[in-house]
Amino acid sequence: MPRQRIDVEKIREILRLHQELKFSVRKIANALQISKTSVGEYLAEFKRSGLSYYDITQMSDTEVVCVFEKSNKSANPMYEELAKEFPTYEKELARVGVTLYLLWEEYKERNPDGFSYSRFCHHYRMWENKLKPGMHIEHKAGDLLYVDFTGKKMHYIDPKTGEIHDVEIFVTIMGASQLIYVEATKSQKLEDWIWANENAWIYYGGVPRGICPDNLKSAVSEACKYEPLLNDTYYDLARHYNTVILPTRPSRPKDKSLVENAVRLVYQRIFAKLRNQTFFSLSELNEAIWEELENLNNTPFQRREISRRELFNEIEKNELMPLPAERYEIKHFQVSKVEFNHHIYLKEDKHYYSAPYQYTGKMVKTIYTSRMVEIFSDNIRVALHKRNRKKYDYTTVKEHMPANHQFVKGWNTDRFIKWASQMGGSVETFIELLLESKQHPQQAFKSCMGVLNLGKKYKVEDLEKVCMNAIEYNAISFRFIKNSLKNNIHKMEQEDPADLKLPLHENIRGKDNYK
Template identity: 30%
Template sequence: MHTTIQTLSKKGYNKTQIAKILEIDRKTVRRILNELNEKGIVERKETCSILDPYKEYIQIQVTKDLKAIRIYQDLVREFEFQGSYDTVKKYVAKIKKSPPKAYMVLHSLPGEEAQVDFGYIGTIKLPDGKYKKAWIFVMELSYSRYMYVQIVFDQSVSTFIDCHKKAFRYFGGVPQNVKIDNLKAAVLEADFYEPVVQRNYAAFASHYGFAPEPCRVATPTDKGKVESNIKYVKDNCFKAREFKDIDEAKAFLMEWLETIANVRIHGTTKKVPSEEFNSYEKEKLLPLPTEEYNISEITSATVMPNCHISYGGNYYSVPYAYIGEEVDIVIIDNLLKAIYKDKEIALHPVEKNEKGKFFTDKNHYPDYKNITANEIKSRYREKMGEIGKHAAIFFDKFLEQIDSKYNYRAIAGIISLRKKYDNTTIDSACHRAYMYNALKYKTVKRICEQGINLLPVETNQTYINSEETFLTRPLSEYSKLLN
């Protein structure tokens, strides 16, 4: 764009014409021409390559004198690279022209650090005769270079943790730190500043007492020791070897570890790993835990308005404060743990035999949802007593007529009349209602509305005057009048 604007300007076009030709704003043309007049050159923006995230990895592979085609194949296999070979070829050629990048030598104290990684080794025959893709898990102690290797068929969380457990047993202890690659099994979000360690792996690390240390993204130099060992194990143990099945491969691997890998003179340290391990590092390792770590199942669910989460076809309560929030569900030892932001908020036994059942802790509901029948009676009696003594009598007579399942809505209605009428009016209305055995909210309300609450209700009172006056007439006269 800068070059085009510069060319048009030299041909005599003004800013308005250039803006119209290129369909851009005139102010943009003016700004670019001013920059060109000041600097005299067209500055080009640096373009990013899809290979930039793998730059350090490619640089290391180039130093190993690997061809571009081999680097491309490794990128596809190890990182599932989606670009073309031509892109890799040009990128490698560019790196070969640039000066090599300097790296610091990282030293570790005995028992301080171990590094782990996976490496693809091809397919291995299973007992059923089928071939399956296989990887090696390698854990190497950074000080002695003593290592443990295991063949696996996946890189799941459970496999990753199982490999750690076997490696720690092989070493007879646990290092203080374990440097891990940005594997999905261990790291959910690959971020140098805030790596989110997978919850199960974090719990496992806490149980064994080591600190997991995720590597930076696409930075193999962070775990250069184990990176080199992956290549060493591939070439020295598995390359150009044929195994009749997985059992033979595993047996050969363990023999190779004991007789070759851990007793050789290491190319970097010039020392024997097993001797360095037994002499200096083994005693510095943390002790193995006395209790076995049980891996858990982890999923998530949203808290429903009824204060429950759904798992396995059943429903388990959590505190009402988390309604609408997504919580983690951790299943371990037949117990369900609901966790929100690393805080355990509920614990229930897991039901596996039936479906559709509710497991409810009443304390997870708000207080107003946990009122007992006796508490309701006590509160209503108190409020009716505040209205007056007749209202309290009405309530007691009301209780005598209803069964235990009644929800007291009639009493609640009478209490609500206080918004419109004073206590005296309601109390006298309750008096009149219970005297006529009309123990209903509508009756009390009607008496208040019609203003008849003050009429006498005693049975010995009457509106007929028994004494004769000058107004007294015999009934026969009324009959004549009607006729």
């Protein structure tokens, strides 16, 4: 059977989980929702490559593909011989006292050069899972944190306006100790979601190895039973904290039972306790929530003489990974095409940022924070800018622009001027002024294209007249030309004001009425 094809980002994640988090093959497969066979084969190819994990992190996507995209291996005769025994092993394991270890010992007696115990178990489990697909969920200390929002909301009142503000309630629960964290947030939007996740990890004093969110849009861009598509920012947050996101599977109550139980407790122990109180700010509401939360976490479990807090301190606290030195700075992601003027367009700010002219026409990934904008091609950063929120403006690095004599995709200043000259002298002069109005001529290419294309929609003589007016009024912009043609301003100016007489009407009084 051919190996399951996966994208480069997932290959990188396989190596990160294996090298940095020391995840097993099974755990990586569960985390990334791919087959254990594929994980094992990629790790084997990585080992055979002789490269270090650091080497892979420094490679472009294309180079990584060259390392890992190799032909499928031919079938292993030793495995085929072992697989013939699996139906017998299944029956043997149903007998009292028979274990896989015992079966492996007997197998090694017959095949001294056979598989190791771990590979023996791996191959059997793979065969077994094909017959009985499923996933057993265990809760090991420090392993998983389940996160979600409650279905019901709380609120506070604005003391100045009396307006009621509904708020979302964020809930997390540790898998082993079941220690709960709760926080009220203004919304379920990405920024609030990221902040609340970080606050939870700070509350626990460390980071679990995996985070299990429900399939809400803040965490998962596209819900899928087998391979949910993670929100890019949430995925990046996990990398910052050196953990991994494991979305719960839609329509699988077993995945969600723990956090749903936490939500039920929050309703009973926090919502109900605070139902008769009035709050006048989000911070005031959270203070009350956290007070009741401590009561909940310090109350012993039913039928057990230990609380969530005590159990957490005893078995789970020391199993968490350390927090990083700094909190995560939220990043946003956008896939863009470098336009013919050598810039990408950042939709959120309606602003243009330059990329090296060699990337014109190529698709690139833009990653931006509150301060910086980075442009990547093939996983290599090709441009870095300070973020500028001025609409329809350009941020340009001089070195990104081609030399005047160079033709990039056939577009340069000479071509625009020649095109304009075919429409008329005023159009040509206007295009020259438009190109000169920018620090870099390429910044005006898009506007030049827009003006000249108006010659296809309107009469060329009308465009010539409007450009003449624009030059006279020093209104050198595409918008002036477009609006003038749209509103027929040039035609109105051609009319003689003396001919614009008021119509006769019985309600219009003559000058004699004012004597």
